[in-house]
Amino acid sequence: MKLGIDFGTSYTAAAAVVDGAIQAVRFDGGATQFRTAVYLPRYRAQAADFRADEGELARRLASARRAQAALARQLEALPAGPRLLSEAELETREREILRREWLREEAEQLDVAKALDHAVFGEAAVEEFMAAPDGALVESPKSMLGYRLAQGVREHIERIVTAVLRHVRETAEAQFGKSVTAATLGRPVVFKGTAGLESQRQAEDILRDSARRAGFAAIDFEFEPVAAALYHHDGLERAEDTLIVDVGGGTTDVTHALLGADQGPRVYGSWGEPVGGTDIDYFLNLYGLMPHFGRNRCQLGAHRYSEAANVRHVVEQRAFRQGDLSERAGEFAHRLARLQLDGGTTYLNYEAERAKIALAQTERTWVDLSRFEAGLLAELDAEHLARATGEVFPKLRRVLAQALAAMPASPERIFLTGGSSRSPLVQALVRELAPTVPLLVGNPSFSVVSGLALRAAGRYRLSPATA
Numbered sequence: 377m378k379l380g381i382d383f384g385t386s387y388t389a390a391a392a393v394v395d396g397a398i399q400a401v402r403f404d405g406g407a408t409q410f411r412t413a414v415y416l417p418r419y420r421a422q423a424a425d426f427r428a429d430e431g432e433l434a435r436r437l438a439s440a441r442r443a444q445a446a447l448a449r450q451l452e453a454l455p456a457g458p459r460l461l462s463e464a465e466l467e468t469r470e471r472e473i474l475r476r477e478w479l480r481e482e483a484e485q486l487d488v489a490k491a492l493d494h495a496v497f498g499e500a501a502v503e504e505f506m507a508a509p510d511g512a513l514v515e516s517p518k519s520m521l522g523y524r525l526a527q528g529v530r531e532h533i534e535r536i537v538t539a540v541l542r543h544v545r546e547t548a549e550a551q552f553g554k555s556v557t558a559a560t561l562g563r564p565v566v567f568k569g570t571a572g573l574e575s576q577r578q579a580e581d582i583l584r585d586s587a588r589r590a591g592f593a594a595i596d597f598e599f600e601p602v603a604a605a606l607y608h609h610d611g612l613e614r615a616e617d618t619l620i621v622d623v624g625g626g627t628t629d630v631t632h633a634l635l636g637a638d639q640g641p642r643v644y645g646s647w648g649e650p651v652g653g654t655d656i657d658y659f660l661n662l663y664g665l666m667p668h669f670g671r672n673r674c675q676l677g678a679h680r681y682s683e684a685a686n687v688r689h690v691v692e693q694r695a696f697r698q699g700d701l702s703e704r705a706g707e708f709a710h711r712l713a714r715l716q717l718d719g720g721t722t723y724l725n726y727e728a729e730r731a732k733i734a735l736a737q738t739e740r741t742w743v744d745l746s747r748f749e750a751g752l753l754a755e756l757d758a759e760h761l762a763r764a765t766g767e768v769f770p771k772l773r774r775v776l777a778q779a780l781a782a783m784p785a786s787p788e789r790i791f792l793t794g795g796s797s798r799s800p801l802v803q804a805l806v807r808e809l810a811p812t813v814p815l816l817v818g819n820p821s822f823s824v825v826s827g828l829a830l831r832a833a834g835r836y837r838l839s840p841a842t843a
């Protein structure tokens with residue numbers, strides 16, 4: 377059976393066509409998507425798991441016997457002395473020493489491979505991390521795929537993505553009662569990352585390799601907005617020249633297509649800009665919350681605050697947590713020390729996301745910072761949101777303008793989807809760029825995955841889209 381998988385920056389979903397109808401995979405509690413977050417509990421070595429390295433044990437025993445023989449010669453000269461250990465006692469002692477050394481070494485490392493067996497996914501991952509922050513939380517691994525990655529980091533990310541995709545596959549198999557070994561994976565038109573083709577290729581390679589490791593033997597890719605187009609096409613009665621706009625968590629993707637026509641969907645072009653809702657969260661955090669931790673108010677370098685707010689970047693998060701900030705932070709040292717601990721940065725990021733959503737409806741909102749200092753409260757207002765969107769919206773405008781300019785005429789309709797399309801500000805931005813085009817706000821979460829399911833079922837053949 378072949379699955380359509382929308383491995384999103386913020387949410388992951390999957391679906392398949394069963395008996396002609398699209399069926400969503402149901403995750404924990406029946407939800408049709410889960411937060412793309414993985415918690416790895418700290419693996420605790422159990423003494424019972426110890427297996428002695430027999431070669432090493434033999435070497436140690438040989439050396440212990442030599443020491444014992446030397447001791448025996450010394451003892452011969454004495455009238456009375458300690459009893460020598462028997463062969464069995466010698467072996468027990470050496471085995472015990474090896475076991476203690478092993479336990480000490482195991483305690484020092486977070487064993488990712490073992491922790492993955494106990495991985496927790498989705499919102500539960502974040503909750504577990506808050507409750508037991510000595511494990512590791514990886515959020516939105518998709519955001520990392522296109523960056524230059526040291527070998528160890530790449531392997532780490534690949535294991536995380538593998539765990540997510542395996543979770544999807546196993547959940548689907550349990551639900552459909554069939555083996556699932558093939559998938560159509562969605563991909564953004566442009567992944568987040570360092571600019572250039574190489575970074576795009578790397579991102580797709582990591583996804584493909586991870587999908588293989590997760591048990592998908594056959595994998596193909598489709599642009600996410602093209603998938604959304606297919607889904608929209610499926611429900612259209614008459615032909616419509618359409619611009620699909622998917623504003624997600626990490627990327628904004630646009631496709632121009634003729635949909636609803638008898639000859640099937642025709643894709644003319646796709647464009648992408650690697651920014652989305654999570655970037656607004658990042659800037660809102662930086663401009664609205666980080667000043668309470670001394671951003672621009674103490675000697676500490678600005679990069680420390682970027683690291684703290686960049687919760688998706690495992691290396692930056694580690695750098696922030698391990699940094700010695702006390703000297704330059706002055707009066708903010710205590711709050712920063714708390715921020716370095718116990719999932720503090722994750723908490724702030726979630727609050728920034730919540731505030732972003734709230735501020736679309738109300739003038740101001742508050743974030744409880746009392747976990748960092750008793751009684752501390754941050755007030756965020758429309759001004760903060762405007763500064764944050766001011767960093768992101770020009771890029772949305774640019775990609776929309778680019779797509780509109782490439783079209784021979786205005787589209788007959790704009791189909792707006794993706795979680796960020798719920799924002800009235802995003803809707804207003806699209807209206808502003810194409811004021812005369814009717815705007816249809818589709819299901820923000822399921823058009824991409826539904827289109828991927830159609831694609832996986834081989835429902836449509838398309839001419840390749842171009843970036």
Ligand SMILES: Nc1ncnc2c1ncn2[C@@H]1O[C@H](COP(=O)(O)OP(=O)(O)OP(=O)(O)O)[C@@H](O)[C@H]1O
Pocket residue numbers: 383384385386387388518600623624625626627628652653654729732733736793794795796797798799800820821
């Ligand atoms: N009411 C809302 N107002 C503003 N933003 C919202 C709202 N609801 C959800 N979002 C944002 O939508 C984003 C998630 O959208 P979506 O689920 O489409 O992303 P994704 O598919 O996981 O990411 P991508 O496609 O970019 O990889 C998040 O940034 C979230 O904060």
Ligand SMILES: [Mg+2]
Pocket residue numbers: 382384385600622624625794824
């Ligand atoms: Mg998406």
